[in-house]
Amino acid sequence: MATAHSKTAARFMISPAVVLLLAWMIVPLAMTIYFSFLRYSLMSPGEETFAGWDNYRYFLTDPAFFSAFTNTIVLVVGVLLITVVLGIALANLLDQPMWGQGIVRILVIAPFFVMPTVSALVWKNMFMDPVNGLFAHAAKALGLQPFEFLTHAPLASIIMIVSWQWLPFATLILLTAMQSLDQEQLEAAEMDGASWWRRFFYIVLPHLSRAITVVVLIQTIFLLSVFAEILVTTNGGPGTASTNITYLVYAQSLLQFDVGGGSAGGIVAVILANIVAIFLMRMIGKNLEA
Amino acid sequence: MGNITLKQVTKHFGETVVIPPLDLSIEDGEFVVFVGPSGCGKSTLLRLIAGLEDVTSGLVEIDGADATTLPPAKRKLAMVFQSYALYPHMSVRKNIAFPLKMADMDPAEITRKVEGAASVLNLTDYMERRPGQLSGGQRQRVAIGRAIVREPEAFLFDEPLSNLDAALRVNMRLEITELHQSLKTTMIYVTHDQVEAMTMADKIVVLQAGNIEQVGSPMELYHKPANVFVGGFIGSPKMNIITGPEAEKLGSHTIGIRPEHTMVSKEQGTWKGKVGVSEHLGSDTFLRVHVEGMDLFTVRAEGDVDLHHGDEVYLTPVMDRLHRFDKDGLAVR
Amino acid sequence: MARAVTNQRKLVVTVIAWSIGIAIFFPILWTFLTSFKTEAEAIASPPSFLFFEWTTENYTEVQSRSNYPLHFMNSVIISLGSTVLGLLIAIPAAWSMAFVPGKRTKDVLMWMLSTKMLPPVGVLIPIYLIFRDTGLLDTRTALVIVLTLINLPIIVWMLYTYFKEIPGEILEAARMDGATLWSEVIYVLTPMAVPGIASTLLLNVILAWNEAFWTLNLTAAKAAPLTAFIASYSSPEGLFYAKLSAASTMAIAPIVILGWFSQKQLVRGLTFGAVK
Ligand SMILES: Nc1ncnc2c1ncn2[C@@H]1O[C@H](COP(=O)(O)OP(=O)(O)OP(=O)(O)O)[C@@H](O)[C@H]1O
Ligand SMILES: [Mg+2]
Numbered sequence: 001m002a003t004a005h006s007k008t009a010a011r012f013m014i015s016p017a018v019v020l021l022l023a024w025m026i027v028p029l030a031m032t033i034y035f036s037f038l039r040y041s042l043m044s045p046g047e048e049t050f051a052g053w054d055n056y057r058y059f060l061t062d063p064a065f066f067s068a069f070t071n072t073i074v075l076v077v078g079v080l081l082i083t084v085v086l087g088i089a090l091a092n093l094l095d096q097p098m099w100g101q102g103i104v105r106i107l108v109i110a111p112f113f114v115m116p117t118v119s120a121l122v123w124k125n126m127f128m129d130p131v132n133g134l135f136a137h138a139a140k141a142l143g144l145q146p147f148e149f150l151t152h153a154p155l156a157s158i159i160m161i162v163s164w165q166w167l168p169f170a171t172l173i174l175l176t177a178m179q180s181l182d183q184e185q186l187e188a189a190e191m192d193g194a195s196w197w198r199r200f201f202y203i204v205l206p207h208l209s210r211a212i213t214v215v216v217l218i219q220t221i222f223l224l225s226v227f228a229e230i231l232v233t234t235n236g237g238p239g240t241a242s243t244n245i246t247y248l249v250y251a252q253s254l255l256q257f258d259v260g261g262g263s264a265g266g267i268v269a270v271i272l273a274n275i276v277a278i279f280l281m282r283m284i285g286k287n288l289e290a
Numbered sequence: 291m292g293n294i295t296l297k298q299v300t301k302h303f304g305e306t307v308v309i310p311p312l313d314l315s316i317e318d319g320e321f322v323v324f325v326g327p328s329g330c331g332k333s334t335l336l337r338l339i340a341g342l343e344d345v346t347s348g349l350v351e352i353d354g355a356d357a358t359t360l361p362p363a364k365r366k367l368a369m370v371f372q373s374y375a376l377y378p379h380m381s382v383r384k385n386i387a388f389p390l391k392m393a394d395m396d397p398a399e400i401t402r403k404v405e406g407a408a409s410v411l412n413l414t415d416y417m418e419r420r421p422g423q424l425s426g427g428q429r430q431r432v433a434i435g436r437a438i439v440r441e442p443e444a445f446l447f448d449e450p451l452s453n454l455d456a457a458l459r460v461n462m463r464l465e466i467t468e469l470h471q472s473l474k475t476t477m478i479y480v481t482h483d484q485v486e487a488m489t490m491a492d493k494i495v496v497l498q499a500g501n502i503e504q505v506g507s508p509m510e511l512y513h514k515p516a517n518v519f520v521g522g523f524i525g526s527p528k529m530n531i532i533t534g535p536e537a538e539k540l541g542s543h544t545i546g547i548r549p550e551h552t553m554v555s556k557e558q559g560t561w562k563g564k565v566g567v568s569e570h571l572g573s574d575t576f577l578r579v580h581v582e583g584m585d586l587f588t589v590r591a592e593g594d595v596d597l598h599h600g601d602e603v604y605l606t607p608v609m610d611r612l613h614r615f616d617k618d619g620l621a622v623r
Numbered sequence: 624m625a626r627a628v629t630n631q632r633k634l635v636v637t638v639i640a641w642s643i644g645i646a647i648f649f650p651i652l653w654t655f656l657t658s659f660k661t662e663a664e665a666i667a668s669p670p671s672f673l674f675f676e677w678t679t680e681n682y683t684e685v686q687s688r689s690n691y692p693l694h695f696m697n698s699v700i701i702s703l704g705s706t707v708l709g710l711l712i713a714i715p716a717a718w719s720m721a722f723v724p725g726k727r728t729k730d731v732l733m734w735m736l737s738t739k740m741l742p743p744v745g746v747l748i749p750i751y752l753i754f755r756d757t758g759l760l761d762t763r764t765a766l767v768i769v770l771t772l773i774n775l776p777i778i779v780w781m782l783y784t785y786f787k788e789i790p791g792e793i794l795e796a797a798r799m800d801g802a803t804l805w806s807e808v809i810y811v812l813t814p815m816a817v818p819g820i821a822s823t824l825l826l827n828v829i830l831a832w833n834e835a836f837w838t839l840n841l842t843a844a845k846a847a848p849l850t851a852f853i854a855s856y857s858s859p860e861g862l863f864y865a866k867l868s869a870a871s872t873m874a875i876a877p878i879v880i881l882g883w884f885s886q887k888q889l890v891r892g893l894t895f896g897a898v899k
Contacts, residue, residue: 017715104644115850117839118871
């Protein structure tokens with residue numbers, strides 16, 4: 001393999017990918033940083049002035065930022081908790097012998113392939129609508145007052161919708177990891193007199209730990225950027241009750257035309273995502289060596 | 291013609307020197323075995339000959355012509371890999387035919403040669419199967435078939451039997467030896483199994499850390515190991531190595547005594563010891579004896595000798611079979 | 624466990640698993656069923672499951688009224704286009720990293736991955752402005768470019784993990800057998816790499832089809848793929864459940880079906896080979 005001319009050819013073959021990604025990363029990011037120090041509105045183009053740290057100060061002290069920040073965290077943590085816990089339970093269940101396992105798997109995995117705008121609209125209208133939704137019908141049938149999900153619990157509703165989309169992902173990955181567990185290990189533990197519960201805690205769970213970490217980290221990357229679900233259900237409202245940072249930046253820049261403020265928000269989002277990314281890269285880097 | 295000569299060949303991987311300057315010549319038709327502990331550079335040496343790695347310096351000559359910079363395909367060598375390296379998406383027939391197809395040989399000629407190789411190797415019934423549907427031994431045969439159809443100047447084998455079970459190994463060992471006897475082509479064979487080395491080789495090359503420790507026929511290495519390392523590596527069970535006062539008494543810094551060259555008695559002898567483990571194989575018995583002032587001493591006794599754990603025994607070396615080494619580990623002759 | 628499982632236990636597990644599976648799948652099933660109802664029936668209380676008058680008028684209505692075929696074609700072109708373009712760039716790169724790794728290979732791979740973690744809002748404004756100023760806003764070209772770039776790291780990674788599994792010894796064997804670089808590529812590498820390339824293609828078409836940040840922000844009407852088209856139902860007029868369902872069903876059916884074929888690759892592609 002190791003001959004000199006194949007090495008040169010190899011460098012040559014990588015370069016298009018590297019150059020393109022480099023450009024994709026550096027050019028817009030540099031522009032965002034630049035904009036973030038300008039007073040720049042799309043309504044009055046050509047009148048940009050230097051703003052120093054003002055955009056950052058406004059963005060970070062805006063009460064909307066604080067609520068978007070908490071909403072982002074609540075959304076990410078909420079979805080992670082639901083998907084990981086239910087995912088472990090489901091993976092365990094699907095790993096048991098049963099009839100029609102393949103079909104059940106298909107049913108469980110399906111939501112992952114539904115585009116975000118469709119799943120959000122279907123949930124919003126056909127399930128959560130206080131007049132015509134299925135939940136409202138069910139409430140009325142039980143003689144209860146229908147609950148206005150998107151008005152009274154907007155963030156929780158979005159967490160629910162997003163969890164429905166991501167539960168299949170967690171389940172599928174945990175199930176794959178589960179199936180690679182050496183059955184003899186479990187049998188050995190059973191011979192040692194470990195109860196089902198203990199086998200789960202001392203063998204299955206540690207075995208899943210790597211897959212769980214991967215699920216948590218990868219979902220976090222995607223969940224930090226949840227956007228379409230908010231756009232088509234609540235538009236971030238009522239007020240800012242369901243605005244996350246991604247949506248806030250979008251609203252600031254493309255709805256209020258404040259490029260400077262939006263850019264500052266974008267940079268804040270990048271910094272937050274990087275904190276998560278560092279952990280993820282460490283994790284995957286380790287697996288690369290193994 | 292298949293003689294191969296290495297002149298002052300070296301190989302570095304970055305900073306690490308895997309092969310220090312090395313000279314070796316292999317005659318046409320010889321069966322040469324490279325042995326040595328894991329990581330000593332056997333595979334690297336073979337791949338240098340094959341052209342799969344570039345030498346860092348030195349010359350590789352094949353047939354008297356400089357082949358140092360020749361690409362693998364031009365060296366007229368065939369290689370059988372440890373993992374067999376069969377093409378998983380091709381049938382057995384296509385696998386064997388592949389090198390001929392690459393040489394743009396006439397299809398009728400290809401068919402004839404492939405059939406020929408298949409019948410020699412007992413593969414005729416499996417020609418349409420894929421490698422995934424074959425047993426380990428059959429895959430091995432396909433790999434050999436792919437090598438022999440090319441009628442190369444020399445065959446290179448890199449631990450070809452290490453993935454097979456014990457019984458199959460013995461079989462394949464015999465088949466390869468027979469193949470060599472009928473083809474009379476040069477073969478270079480890498481192994482770390484010294485039984486394979488002893489039984490198959492015309493010439494053994496013992497390597498350690500990229501250095502050639504000794505080159506010679508199996509019997510030369512057995513009877514006249516050039517140093518302690520070769521003495522300990524060739525022969526099974528291992529030669530006993532004695533140093534210190536007991537060795538001084540016999541007139542050398544280090545003494546090597548093979549288990550089969552030591553007499554055992556219950557009454558009298560040079561050294562007194564106690565039997566630790568005794569392994570009764572039927573034909574032979576191997577005793578591990580604890581002797582004061584020495585490491586555990588292995589001796590071979592008769593198959594039906596009545597000695598067991600804890601028995602007292604006396605050991606006497608056969609004096610004219612002693613191997614004497616100086617303090618650098620080199621043989622004293 | 625290699626032991627006879629009692630049928631009773633198996634039955635219990637089967638019932639529980641099926642109930643949960645159906646519950647999770649239910650919103651999709653419900654959308655599918657609703658798409659065959661009339662608008663009045665779609666909001667009827669109590670709702671009917673199967674015993675309604677089946678009609679396909681929603682499908683014809685959606686198709687005729689809203690230029691649905693255009694949006695469908697946009698989705699097809701954007702997802703396939705960006706995936707194929709991505710493959711063309713990624714195959715040589717992944718190839719050389721897998722077969723001629725250098726000291727930096729690992730760093731390059733990790734760096735590529737890190738670009739995937741750049742949150743889209745961080746670059747939304749410049750990208751929006753660049754496309755606006757070059758007249759590419761609301762064009763398929765813009766989306767093909769953006770989706771190629773955001774999915775490129777995943778494509779490179781997936782291909783890399785597949786290529787890595789092709790044993791180097793086989794390539795060496797081919798070289799010993801006298802194969803030229805070209806015949807090595809045609810006869811040995813390509814047949815062994817095709818399954819990996821196919822699964823990469825599949826997964827990326829799915830990801831691109833469902834991408835809903837850039838498609839929503841960079842298109843208005845002309846180039847809008849299905850993600851953006853469906854979003855227009857968030858501010859509807861009149862009764863629209865059945866039509867929403869029909870449009871949704873058509874938008875998700877191709878990908879849900881493709882997705883079922885790609886379960887294994889999904890795990891591998893989305894975890895960057897960390898879980899297999
Ligand atoms: N591509 C490489 N880069 C760096 N070092 C290498 C490379 N290939 C081999 N080595 C090193 O060279 C030495 C010799 O390796 P080689 O594979 O030749 O050993 P070997 O004698 O065949 O061992 P084994 O019996 O285990 O197959 C080893 O220490 C190995 O770590
Ligand atoms: Mg080796």
